Amino acid sequence: xxxxxxxxxxxxxxxxxxxxxxxxxxxxxxxxxxxxxxxxxxxxxxxxxxxxxxxxxxxxxxxxxxxxxx
Numbered sequence: 863x864x865x866x867x868x869x870x871x872x873x874x875x876x877x878x879x880x881x882x883x884x885x886x887x888x889x890x891x892x893x894x895x896x897x898x899x900x901x902x903x904x905x906x907x908x909x910x911x912x913x914x915x916x917x918x919x920x921x922x923x924x925x926x927x928x929x930x931x932x
Contacts, residue, residue, distance in 0.1 A: 868918060869906065872898045875922070896923040 877894030898921050905916030 867902060868900050869903050870898065870900055872896065897921075898923070 874894040875897045879893070882892040900918040900920075901912060901916050902918070905912040
């Protein structure tokens, strides 16, 4: 992966409510699924929202996972 061509984005999806959505510097928010994707930087520089065709890969996790990028 080239650091000048792609970016890793992540978030939380399918959370059933908005409770416990305070800033988290560790771990997962209660409920929902961890989501991670790799996208081209150019797809995020467009004036319109990225399309699924701009996503190189996507993974959804239902367990706590840690990602370390060196």
